[in-house]
Amino acid sequence: EVFTSMSDMSHLLATEGEMIRAVEGYITAQEEKLEKLKRDVFEMERIHDEASRSPENFLGNPINAYLLVKQLTVDWADLQTIMSDDSTGKAMLNNLTSMADFLRWPDEEDLTGVATALMRLQDTYNLDTAQLARGNINGKKQAYRELTAADCFELGRQSYNTGDHYHTMLWMNEALKRQEMESNKTVDHADILEYLAFSTYMQGNVRQALKLTNELLAERPNHQRAQGNKIYYEEALQAQQVKKLGDDGDSLGVDAIEKGYTVSESVDVPDAWQKERRAYEQLCRGEGKISPQLAKRLSCFYQYGPSDLLRISPVKTEVVHIDPTIFIYYDVLSDREIAIIKELATPMFKRATVQNYKTGELETASYRISKSSWLKGEDHEVVAGVNKRIGSITGLNMDTAEELQVANYGIGGHYEPHFDFARREEKDAFKSLGTGNRIATYLFYIEVEHLHLEDNVEVVRMGIYPMKDEIDPELGLGPWGNRMSTLLFYMSDVEAGGATVFPYLNLSLWPKKGAAAFWYNLHPSGEGDTLTRHAACPVLVGTKWVSNKWIHERGQEFRRPCAQNYNAL
Numbered sequence: 001e002v003f004t005s006m007s008d009m010s011h012l013l014a015t016e017g018e019m020i021r022a023v024e025g026y027i028t029a030q031e032e033k034l035e036k037l038k039r040d041v042f043e044m045e046r047i048h049d050e051a052s053r054s055p056e057n058f059l060g061n062p063i064n065a066y067l068l069v070k071q072l073t074v075d076w077a078d079l080q081t082i083m084s085d086d087s088t089g090k091a092m093l094n095n096l097t098s099m100a101d102f103l104r105w106p107d108e109e110d111l112t113g114v115a116t117a118l119m120r121l122q123d124t125y126n127l128d129t130a131q132l133a134r135g136n137i138n139g140k141k142q143a144y145r146e147l148t149a150a151d152c153f154e155l156g157r158q159s160y161n162t163g164d165h166y167h168t169m170l171w172m173n174e175a176l177k178r179q180e181m182e183s184n185k186t187v188d189h190a191d192i193l194e195y196l197a198f199s200t201y202m203q204g205n206v207r208q209a210l211k212l213t214n215e216l217l218a219e220r221p222n223h224q225r226a227q228g229n230k231i232y233y234e235e236a237l238q239a240q241q242v243k244k245l246g247d248d249g250d251s252l253g254v255d256a257i258e259k260g261y262t263v264s265e266s267v268d269v270p271d272a273w274q275k276e277r278r279a280y281e282q283l284c285r286g287e288g289k290i291s292p293q294l295a296k297r298l299s300c301f302y303q304y305g306p307s308d309l310l311r312i313s314p315v316k317t318e319v320v321h322i323d324p325t326i327f328i329y330y331d332v333l334s335d336r337e338i339a340i341i342k343e344l345a346t347p348m349f350k351r352a353t354v355q356n357y358k359t360g361e362l363e364t365a366s367y368r369i370s371k372s373s374w375l376k377g378e379d380h381e382v383v384a385g386v387n388k389r390i391g392s393i394t395g396l397n398m399d400t401a402e403e404l405q406v407a408n409y410g411i412g413g414h415y416e417p418h419f420d421f422a423r424r425e426e427k428d429a430f431k432s433l434g435t436g437n438r439i440a441t442y443l444f445y446i447e448v449e450h451l452h453l454e455d456n457v458e459v460v461r462m463g464i465y466p467m468k469d470e471i472d473p474e475l476g477l478g479p480w481g482n483r484m485s486t487l488l489f490y491m492s493d494v495e496a497g498g499a500t501v502f503p504y505l506n507l508s509l510w511p512k513k514g515a516a517a518f519w520y521n522l523h524p525s526g527e528g529d530t531l532t533r534h535a536a537c538p539v540l541v542g543t544k545w546v547s548n549k550w551i552h553e554r555g556q557e558f559r560r561p562c563a564q565n566y567n568a569l
């Protein structure tokens with residue numbers, strides 16, 4: 001009878017109309033979801049292909065490294081969320097995750113690590129945020145693509161999570177700029193505003209924080225946290241204004257902060273530490289300039305002694321600092337030796353025939369061996385050869401030298417300023433060795449890559465001939481005619497990344513692969529030479545491998561005799 005009632009029929013149809021629209025809405029939503037998924041997976045494939053072509057090359061760029069780790073963490077997690085809301089997607093995901101179970105998949109901590117490294121590079125090398133977002137490192141190295149608003153947002157979020165509001169502000173501002181330009185929005189405008197407002201407040205700019213929060217509320221009037229913050233910021237601003245009326249001399253009032261002074265640098269850090277830090281960063285950027293008086297005393301020469309070995313094959317030596325004397329010896333490691341030393345430092349698995357201790361049977365097994373257990377044959381020769389060479393150059397006894405220590409720094413990898421010797425307070429530092437303190441350091445450069453920043457060209461004017469506009473109308477060009485050519489002297493290349501720097505000597509070293517730096521850590525009296533304090537700058541591009549050989553006091557009694565205090569050499 002239903003069908004006979006006209007009015008029931010029209011109700012039915014009306015309802016069905018709504019149902020159809022709901023289904024259409026569902027289809028549109030699914031289509032949009034799939035469209036987004038398509039775009040995302042296409043983008044992921046691009047990074048994937050680029051990285052697979054040459055992982056080392058790709059990851060040698062800090063922006064690429066960030067993009068890949070972000071993809072493996074955040075982007076895959078987003079993808080999983082999208083896929084997991086239907087049963088086909090869910091089943092597929094289960095398969096995928098079981099595939100990844102064999103590996104150590106990067107997690108949030110890895111993402112934080114790579115973001116922190118990028119911030120360190122940004123600070124140390126004064127890298128501009130907008131330029132970095134364009135995928136560009138100091139106008140030199142180009143990442144494989146620009147950062148999206150979401151990429152910048154994630155960097156801001158990471159900084160926020162580590163309590164670094166200064167970088168949160170920088171990156172959220174960049175995210176905002178990029179989001180506004182994007183046709184396919186990669187992140188919500190309001191989400192950026194929320195982080196930006198809070199970090200701006202934490203950086204001391206209450207007025208700007210309030211302005212941003214009002215913007216956020218205009219977009220999302222019901223945003224609860226923003227409503228709460230608005231009241232809070234208004235009160236804080238009022239309190240500040242009252243305070244400002246009270247004491248005029250306040251140097252860090254709102255105005256000062258708005259003029260760009262930030263409170264990021266903690267006040268209670270000791271002065272000496274800050275000074276060292278500043279010197280360290282300047283030297284890392286290659287800004288250290290040695291005085292002409294000192295430079296005049298530096299030299300390069302072939303060293304033919306003290307051993308017979310050097311008489312036959314002298315070592316190319318550069319004196320880069322006098323008192324404490326620091327030498328660089330060139331070409332002291334061959335490519336073959338470098339390859340073996342690198343291998344020594346890489347944990348490895350070897351297949352061997354072993355006896356099963358339960359069954360007593362022989363079986364082949366794969367096991368991890370430490371480097372000392374395979375220092376045999378060729379490897380042993382290399383280590384012995386290296387020892388012999390050092391001994392022959394420096395004349396020191398290598399019997400009590402420590403084993404070669406190998407360090408591999410990744411992007412952003414660094415080593416804060418330190419002494420290689422043990423201070424008097426550290427009585428037990430090398431007790432187990434029984435060989436005394438570290439008298440000298442021998443630092444091999446196994447693999448180094450620096451970013452060439454700019455050519456610091458100094459034009460040396462040849463002769464006294466005038467330039468065209470300097471020509472005296474009466475005298476003309478004079479007997480010598482005009483300046484025929486200009487001789488350009490390339491005085492120094494400005495390099496950045498991975499240097500070894502000595503903050504108290506105003507000295508940066510950028511040695512080449514196969515070279516080694518050498519210096520004495522102790523005065524001839526046995527006292528530590530505090531001027532030898534040094535650091536490894538954050539790696540900006542590529543990788544850096546170095547190897548340390550520390551030589552101890554024992555056995556050097558006749559080779560480097562004790563003395564009251566003069567600098568031997």
Ligand SMILES: O=C(O)CCC(=O)C(=O)O
Nearest residue numbers: 415499500535536546548
């Ligand atoms: O990597 C460097 O440049 C310096 C390393 C260093 O100072 C050390 O390992 O003690």
Ligand SMILES: [Fe+2]
Nearest residue numbers: 418419420534
């Ligand atoms: Fe060191």
